[in-house]
Amino acid sequence: MLTITSASIEDAPTMLDIQRRAFAEEGRRVGRLEDGQEIPPLAEPLADLVEHIEGQTALVAREGNRIVGAVRGIVTGRVCVIRALVVDTDRQGQGIGSALLHALERRLADVDRYELTTNPITAGNVPFYERHGYRLTELTHYSATVRLAQMAKPGRGEPRQ
Numbered sequence: 001m002l003t004i005t006s007a008s009i010e011d012a013p014t015m016l017d018i019q020r021r022a023f024a025e026e027g028r029r030v031g032r033l034e035d036g037q038e039i040p041p042l043a044e045p046l047a048d049l050v051e052h053i054e055g056q057t058a059l060v061a062r063e064g065n066r067i068v069g070a071v072r073g074i075v076t077g078r079v080c081v082i083r084a085l086v087v088d089t090d091r092q093g094q095g096i097g098s099a100l101l102h103a104l105e106r107r108l109a110d111v112d113r114y115e116l117t118t119n120p121i122t123a124g125n126v127p128f129y130e131r132h133g134y135r136l137t138e139l140t141h142y143s144a145t146v147r148l149a150q151m152a153k154p155g156r157g158e159p160r161q
Protein backbone atom coordinates (compact mmCIF):
# COMPACT_ATOMS: atom_id res chain seq x y z
CA MET A 1 0.00 0.00 0.00
CA LEU A 2 1.20 3.49 -0.85
CA THR A 3 1.37 6.16 1.84
CA ILE A 4 2.34 9.78 1.24
CA THR A 5 3.66 11.85 4.13
CA SER A 6 5.86 14.86 4.81
CA ALA A 7 9.54 14.07 4.38
CA SER A 8 11.85 14.15 7.40
CA ILE A 9 15.53 15.08 7.44
CA GLU A 10 16.43 11.38 7.76
CA ASP A 11 14.68 10.74 4.41
CA ALA A 12 16.91 13.21 2.53
CA PRO A 13 19.75 10.84 1.44
CA THR A 14 17.26 8.28 0.09
CA MET A 15 15.30 11.02 -1.70
CA LEU A 16 18.51 12.21 -3.36
CA ASP A 17 19.47 8.65 -4.37
CA ILE A 18 16.07 8.16 -6.02
CA GLN A 19 16.36 11.57 -7.70
CA ARG A 20 19.76 10.64 -9.16
CA ARG A 21 18.54 7.27 -10.40
CA ALA A 22 15.33 8.76 -11.81
CA PHE A 23 17.15 11.51 -13.75
CA ALA A 24 20.06 9.30 -14.87
CA GLU A 25 18.23 8.34 -18.06
CA GLU A 26 17.68 12.02 -18.91
CA GLY A 27 21.40 12.62 -18.22
CA ARG A 28 22.30 9.82 -20.62
CA ARG A 29 20.03 11.29 -23.30
CA VAL A 30 21.57 14.72 -22.90
CA GLY A 31 25.00 13.07 -22.84
CA ARG A 32 26.07 14.61 -19.54
CA LEU A 33 25.54 11.87 -16.98
CA GLU A 34 29.09 12.10 -15.59
CA ASP A 35 29.06 15.63 -14.18
CA GLY A 36 25.32 16.30 -14.10
CA GLN A 37 26.04 19.94 -14.94
CA GLU A 38 23.36 20.15 -17.63
CA ILE A 39 20.75 18.42 -15.46
CA PRO A 40 20.20 20.40 -12.24
CA PRO A 41 18.46 17.51 -10.36
CA LEU A 42 21.60 15.38 -10.90
CA ALA A 43 23.88 18.10 -9.54
CA GLU A 44 21.73 19.20 -6.59
CA PRO A 45 23.56 19.01 -3.25
CA LEU A 46 22.03 17.24 -0.23
CA ALA A 47 22.05 20.55 1.67
CA ASP A 48 19.51 22.10 -0.75
CA LEU A 49 17.17 19.17 -0.27
CA VAL A 50 17.50 19.38 3.51
CA GLU A 51 16.75 23.13 3.35
CA HIS A 52 13.54 22.39 1.45
CA ILE A 53 12.50 19.67 3.92
CA GLU A 54 13.00 22.15 6.77
CA GLY A 55 11.50 25.26 5.20
CA GLN A 56 9.17 24.21 2.38
CA THR A 57 6.89 21.28 1.55
CA ALA A 58 8.55 17.96 0.75
CA LEU A 59 6.57 14.75 0.43
CA VAL A 60 7.66 11.13 0.20
CA ALA A 61 5.71 8.11 -1.04
CA ARG A 62 6.34 4.84 0.80
CA GLU A 63 5.48 1.25 0.08
CA GLY A 64 5.86 -0.32 3.50
CA ASN A 65 9.12 1.11 4.81
CA ARG A 66 10.62 1.73 1.39
CA ILE A 67 10.62 5.26 -0.04
CA VAL A 68 9.64 4.93 -3.70
CA GLY A 69 9.13 8.57 -4.72
CA ALA A 70 9.25 12.20 -3.68
CA VAL A 71 8.26 15.72 -4.65
CA ARG A 72 8.81 19.24 -3.36
CA GLY A 73 6.72 22.41 -3.49
CA ILE A 74 8.56 25.70 -3.10
CA VAL A 75 6.15 28.54 -2.35
CA THR A 76 7.17 32.13 -3.00
CA GLY A 77 4.38 34.64 -2.55
CA ARG A 78 1.33 33.07 -4.23
CA VAL A 79 3.26 30.81 -6.62
CA CYS A 80 4.26 27.21 -5.98
CA VAL A 81 7.18 25.84 -7.96
CA ILE A 82 7.05 22.06 -8.18
CA ARG A 83 10.50 20.55 -7.95
CA ALA A 84 11.98 17.08 -8.34
CA LEU A 85 8.93 14.90 -8.83
CA VAL A 86 10.67 11.53 -8.89
CA VAL A 87 9.73 7.88 -8.73
CA ASP A 88 12.29 5.11 -8.30
CA THR A 89 13.15 3.51 -11.61
CA ASP A 90 11.59 0.11 -10.90
CA ARG A 91 8.32 1.65 -9.70
CA GLN A 92 7.60 4.11 -12.53
CA GLY A 93 4.43 3.89 -14.59
CA GLN A 94 2.28 2.62 -11.71
CA GLY A 95 0.54 5.79 -10.61
CA ILE A 96 2.98 6.87 -7.88
CA GLY A 97 4.08 10.09 -9.64
CA SER A 98 0.45 11.09 -10.21
CA ALA A 99 -0.41 10.36 -6.57
CA LEU A 100 2.53 12.49 -5.35
CA LEU A 101 1.58 15.40 -7.63
CA HIS A 102 -2.05 15.31 -6.45
CA ALA A 103 -0.98 15.09 -2.81
CA LEU A 104 1.29 18.13 -3.20
CA GLU A 105 -1.43 20.14 -4.96
CA ARG A 106 -3.88 19.25 -2.17
CA ARG A 107 -1.34 20.21 0.49
CA LEU A 108 -0.60 23.55 -1.23
CA ALA A 109 -4.09 24.21 -2.57
CA ASP A 110 -4.26 27.87 -1.72
CA VAL A 111 -1.79 29.27 -4.27
CA ASP A 112 -2.61 31.23 -7.42
CA ARG A 113 -0.42 29.18 -9.69
CA TYR A 114 1.73 26.07 -9.91
CA GLU A 115 4.83 26.22 -12.09
CA LEU A 116 7.38 23.63 -13.10
CA THR A 117 10.22 22.99 -15.49
CA THR A 118 10.67 19.73 -17.31
CA ASN A 119 12.91 18.39 -20.06
CA PRO A 120 11.00 17.50 -23.24
CA ILE A 121 13.85 15.19 -24.29
CA THR A 122 12.01 12.60 -22.19
CA ALA A 123 8.95 12.18 -24.40
CA GLY A 124 6.51 11.28 -21.62
CA ASN A 125 7.17 14.32 -19.42
CA VAL A 126 5.10 17.06 -21.10
CA PRO A 127 2.09 14.75 -21.81
CA PHE A 128 2.25 13.51 -18.18
CA TYR A 129 1.84 17.04 -16.82
CA GLU A 130 -0.73 17.97 -19.50
CA ARG A 131 -2.88 15.08 -18.32
CA HIS A 132 -2.73 16.67 -14.87
CA GLY A 133 -3.95 20.06 -16.13
CA TYR A 134 -0.62 21.80 -16.79
CA ARG A 135 -0.08 23.82 -19.96
CA LEU A 136 3.15 24.56 -21.77
CA THR A 137 3.94 28.26 -21.30
CA GLU A 138 7.41 28.51 -22.84
CA LEU A 139 10.24 26.50 -24.35
CA THR A 140 13.57 27.87 -23.25
CA HIS A 141 17.21 27.04 -23.99
CA TYR A 142 18.95 26.10 -20.75
CA SER A 143 22.17 25.57 -22.68
CA ALA A 144 23.29 24.84 -26.25
CA THR A 145 22.10 21.24 -25.95
CA VAL A 146 19.33 21.37 -23.34
CA ARG A 147 15.86 22.74 -24.02
CA LEU A 148 13.42 23.06 -21.13
CA ALA A 149 9.64 23.18 -21.09
CA GLN A 150 8.08 25.67 -18.67
CA MET A 151 4.61 24.54 -17.60
CA ALA A 152 1.93 26.03 -15.37
CA LYS A 153 -1.49 25.36 -13.93
CA PRO A 154 -3.86 27.71 -12.07
CA GLY A 155 -4.26 27.13 -8.35
CA ARG A 156 -7.38 27.79 -6.32
CA GLY A 157 -6.54 31.47 -6.04
CA GLU A 158 -6.51 32.18 -9.79
CA PRO A 159 -9.69 32.08 -11.90
CA ARG A 160 -9.47 29.44 -14.68
CA GLN A 161 -9.61 30.77 -18.24
Ligand SMILES: CC(C)(COP(=O)(O)OP(=O)(O)OC[C@H]1O[C@@H](n2cnc3c(N)ncnc32)[C@H](O)[C@@H]1OP(=O)(O)O)[C@@H](O)C(=O)NCCC(=O)NCCS
Nearest residue numbers: 022023085086087092093094095096097098118124125128
Ligand atom coordinates in the same frame (compact mmCIF):
# COMPACT_ATOMS: atom_id res chain seq x y z
C1 LIG B 1 7.80 11.46 -14.56
C2 LIG B 1 7.53 10.60 -13.33
C3 LIG B 1 7.60 11.41 -12.05
C4 LIG B 1 6.11 10.03 -13.48
O1 LIG B 1 5.81 9.21 -12.37
P1 LIG B 1 5.20 7.75 -12.61
O2 LIG B 1 4.84 7.17 -11.30
O3 LIG B 1 6.13 6.99 -13.48
O4 LIG B 1 3.91 8.17 -13.46
P2 LIG B 1 2.43 7.59 -13.32
O5 LIG B 1 2.49 6.10 -13.22
O6 LIG B 1 1.67 8.34 -12.31
O7 LIG B 1 1.88 8.02 -14.75
C5 LIG B 1 2.34 7.30 -15.89
C6 LIG B 1 2.40 8.23 -17.04
O8 LIG B 1 3.55 9.07 -16.90
C7 LIG B 1 4.25 9.15 -18.12
N1 LIG B 1 5.65 8.92 -17.86
C8 LIG B 1 6.61 9.87 -17.92
N2 LIG B 1 7.79 9.33 -17.68
C9 LIG B 1 7.60 8.00 -17.43
C10 LIG B 1 8.46 6.91 -17.13
N3 LIG B 1 9.79 7.06 -17.03
N4 LIG B 1 7.90 5.68 -16.91
C11 LIG B 1 6.58 5.50 -17.03
N5 LIG B 1 5.71 6.50 -17.32
C12 LIG B 1 6.23 7.74 -17.52
C13 LIG B 1 3.73 8.12 -19.06
O9 LIG B 1 3.32 8.85 -20.21
C14 LIG B 1 2.56 7.46 -18.35
O10 LIG B 1 1.43 7.65 -19.13
P3 LIG B 1 0.39 6.46 -19.39
O11 LIG B 1 -0.23 6.19 -18.05
O12 LIG B 1 -0.54 7.03 -20.39
O13 LIG B 1 1.23 5.32 -19.90
C15 LIG B 1 8.54 9.40 -13.21
O14 LIG B 1 8.42 8.59 -14.34
C16 LIG B 1 9.98 9.82 -13.03
O15 LIG B 1 10.47 9.87 -11.90
N6 LIG B 1 10.68 10.10 -14.13
C17 LIG B 1 12.09 10.50 -14.09
C18 LIG B 1 12.29 11.87 -13.46
C19 LIG B 1 11.48 12.92 -14.17
O16 LIG B 1 11.57 13.05 -15.39
N7 LIG B 1 10.65 13.67 -13.40
C20 LIG B 1 9.70 14.64 -13.94
C21 LIG B 1 10.30 15.77 -14.63
S1 LIG B 1 10.50 17.18 -13.57
